[in-house]
Amino acid sequence: MTYDNIKSQYDAHILPTYARSPVAFVRGSGCRLYDADGREYIDFASGYGVNAVGYAHPYWLAAVTAQAGILAHASNLFYIEPVALLAEKLCALSGLSAAFFANSGAEANEGAIKTARKYSSDKYGPGRATVVTLEGSFHGRTITTLTATGQEQFHKHFGPFTPGFRHVQPGDVDALAVQDDDVCAIMLEPVQGEGGVWPLDAGYVKFVAALCRERDWLLIADEVQTGIGRTGQWFGFQGLGVTPDIVTFAKGIAGGLPLGGFLVNEKLRGVLQPGDHATTFGGNPVCCAAALATLNILEPALPQVTAKGNHIRATIEAMNLPQIAGTRGKGLMIGIPVKDGAPKDWNLKLLEAGLVSLTAGTDALRFLPPLVIGDEDIDAGLEIFEKVMWG
Numbered sequence: 001m002t003y004d005n006i007k008s009q010y011d012a013h014i015l016p017t018y019a020r021s022p023v024a025f026v027r028g029s030g031c032r033l034y035d036a037d038g039r040e041y042i043d044f045a046s047g048y049g050v051n052a053v054g055y056a057h058p059y060w061l062a063a064v065t066a067q068a069g070i071l072a073h074a075s076n077l078f079y080i081e082p083v084a085l086l087a088e089k090l091c092a093l094s095g096l097s098a099a100f101f102a103n104s105g106a107e108a109n110e111g112a113i114k115t116a117r118k119y120s121s122d123k124y125g126p127g128r129a130t131v132v133t134l135e136g137s138f139h140g141r142t143i144t145t146l147t148a149t150g151q152e153q154f155h156k157h158f159g160p161f162t163p164g165f166r167h168v169q170p171g172d173v174d175a176l177a178v179q180d181d182d183v184c185a186i187m188l189e190p191v192q193g194e195g196g197v198w199p200l201d202a203g204y205v206k207f208v209a210a211l212c213r214e215r216d217w218l219l220i221a222d223e224v225q226t227g228i229g230r231t232g233q234w235f236g237f238q239g240l241g242v243t244p245d246i247v248t249f250a251k252g253i254a255g256g257l258p259l260g261g262f263l264v265n266e267k268l269r270g271v272l273q274p275g276d277h278a279t280t281f282g283g284n285p286v287c288c289a290a291a292l293a294t295l296n297i298l299e300p301a302l303p304q305v306t307a308k309g310n311h312i313r314a315t316i317e318a319m320n321l322p323q324i325a326g327t328r329g330k331g332l333m334i335g336i337p338v339k340d341g342a343p344k345d346w347n348l349k350l351l352e353a354g355l356v357s358l359t360a361g362t363d364a365l366r367f368l369p370p371l372v373i374g375d376e377d378i379d380a381g382l383e384i385f386e387k388v389m390w391g
């Protein structure tokens with residue numbers, strides 16, 4: 001099908017919930033994408049941080065096709081090998097104790113919130129169910145995770161919203177210290193992604209962790225975007241000197257297949273009991289086999305993530321582009337604020353020139369390249385970026 005054919009089918013049959021770019025991708029290979037006209041693009045977006053190992057990685061592909069041929073699904077009523085192996089691996093990488101597998105980031109966060117509320121109600125009874133999140137945060141699109149999201153633009157149209165959420169300004173220690181005794185948890189992203197790629201201050205996160213310990217609030221790290229190597233360590237919290245009680249993940253975990261979930265520490269492993277929480281597809285064997293392959297591929301790539309991110313940022317800053325006001329982020333999670341406040345226009349111009357990027361917040365372009373991206377693709381992408389940004 002041509003781009004026009006595909007687009008007209010979308011216009012006819014798909015709800016217009018996304019502002020799509022005028023490209024139909026038909027194939028990916030390594031860190032490059034190809035559209036319906038055969039045009040090649042360098043990928044600095046990895047499908048919103050999902051394609052951590054690029055496209056059609058042979059080891060990943062072999063693992064996925066093998067598992068699809070053995071057992072694609074059996075349900076969580078049974079014991080399935082790749083699910084067990086993945087949980088073991090994630091516990092080892094995070095230092096946490098047990099996993100629950102879901103399908104998406106929002107669903108992972110829903111499970112984390114349920115765990116926090118149940119821990120609190122088991123121990124303290126009702127009236128202690130509030131989850132505090134940060135202004136500028138993003139936690140998902142379900143009614144509850146929209147409520148958790150600390151951005152007013154998401155609190156329209158779909159009410160009534162789930163009660164029991166409050167938002168505080170990141171870095172404002174006083175606003176947290178005065179929270180009431182109705183709180184059960186604080187949820188934060190180590191680097192706010194959708195909000196604009198804003199890394200949280202390590203001192204602030206340590207303060208939050210200490211307050212949580214003191215008051216028996218649970219610290220939930222939403223690592224849907226920062227997790228699985230994105231910031232240069234397996235999880236963003238590992239670079240902040242804290243250990244959360246619950247860590248959520250999704251996006252990059254299965255290298256392109258839908259998988260999310262959360263990990264809990266030893267204190268919480270008994271909170272959710274049979275019947276408390278479930279999801280039909282969560283921990284699908286093919287997705288878990290894909291995740292195991294993804295983690296194996298990422299293992300040798302992880303030590304280079306920070307250097308690659310620093311190289312991209314230093315190169316951009318050295319370009320002295322009149323439209324660019326510095327860079328921010330961590331590892332291969334990079335925000336590039338544009339002075340004219342129109343990142344979406346630049347994003348489209350970059351796409352037209354053959355570089356796939358994202359935007360973040362209201363002012364920034366965002367790069368989330370595959371974590372395995374090589375120097376050649378990085379430099380080719382940056383060359384396109386420089387040419388476009390000089391206008």
Ligand code: PLP
Binds near residue numbers: 106109138189222
């Ligand atoms: N949490 C964070 C930090 C995210 O960045 C996102 C998505 O961008 C989500 C949650 C929601 O994930 P999903 O779209 O998989 O539901």
